[in-house]
Amino acid sequence: MDALIPRPAREVAPGAWHVPDWLTLDQQRELVTACRAWATGPVPIRHTRLPRGGVMSVRTVCIGWHWQPYRYTRTADDVNGRRVAEFPDWMVELGRRALLAAYGDEQAAREYTPDTALINFYDGQARLGMHQDKDERSSAPVVSLSIGDTCVFRVGNTETRTRPYTDVELVSGDLFVFGGPSRFVHHAVPKVHEGTGDPATGLASGRLNITMRVTGLS
Numbered sequence: 001m002d003a004l005i006p007r008p009a010r011e012v013a014p015g016a017w018h019v020p021d022w023l024t025l026d027q028q029r030e031l032v033t034a035c036r037a038w039a040t041g042p043v044p045i046r047h048t049r050l051p052r053g054g055v056m057s058v059r060t061v062c063i064g065w066h067w068q069p070y071r072y073t074r075t076a077d078d079v080n081g082r083r084v085a086e087f088p089d090w091m092v093e094l095g096r097r098a099l100l101a102a103y104g105d106e107q108a109a110r111e112y113t114p115d116t117a118l119i120n121f122y123d124g125q126a127r128l129g130m131h132q133d134k135d136e137r138s139s140a141p142v143v144s145l146s147i148g149d150t151c152v153f154r155v156g157n158t159e160t161r162t163r164p165y166t167d168v169e170l171v172s173g174d175l176f177v178f179g180g181p182s183r184f185v186h187h188a189v190p191k192v193h194e195g196t197g198d199p200a201t202g203l204a205s206g207r208l209n210i211t212m213r214v215t216g217l218s
């Protein structure tokens with residue numbers, strides 16, 4: 001993105017904040033390194049299989065809890081049966097700082113304790129259809145970090161999978177938080193602009209997205 005054009009933080013919908021350029025290049029590099037390690041195991045990154053036989057075009061690896069349509073478990077029974085990697089304390093801290101950056105509410109940030117992250121990798125024509133994140137038993141916000149290729153992130157409404165929606169460009173380093181009245185909005189990634197990422201992040205191509213959540217499970 002052209003550094004000369006400022007992209008101010010913006011509340012796209014009530015409780016849904018886009019904070020551009022939130023991660024430094026060093027932080028992006030560190031996240032890429034961590035995600036690359038998680039992608040190899042204990043549960044390798046894979047295309048999630050859907051109950052009706054389809055497969056998702058994105059590849060996903062989870063930490064803390066394993067997500068498969070449509071529940072969370074500690075072990076990845078649809079992959080290799082192994083327990084997923086621990087959700088590290090440094091990522092809890094990162095999630096808290098993200099919440100503070102989005103909402104400016106110190107108490108909410110202190111109390112935010114994400115316990116799972118879905119790490120999505122988009123390459124080629126990968127995209128993500130309209131859906132809600134609703135397998136969590138908590139209405140705590142979702143923190144989303146983007147690295148690599150720029151994408152179109154579609155922020156819809158809580159009622160339908162259709163309009164009204166707002167399309168936001170998520171660029172490498174951007175933070176997006178959806179909570180409060182927007183916690184259960186439908187959202188999607190209809191387009192990734194291939195080749196727009198900076199290889200200095202450590203990602204030679206494609207787009208990496210990390211969503212931290214609170215499962216509400218124990």
Ligand SMILES: O=C(O)CCC(=O)C(=O)O
Pocket residue numbers: 118120128133144153187188189209211
């Ligand atoms: O890739 C993104 O920006 C969104 C990912 C997402 O919505 C999800 O993993 O549920």
Ligand SMILES: [Fe+2]
Pocket residue numbers: 131132133187
């Ligand atoms: Fe989602």
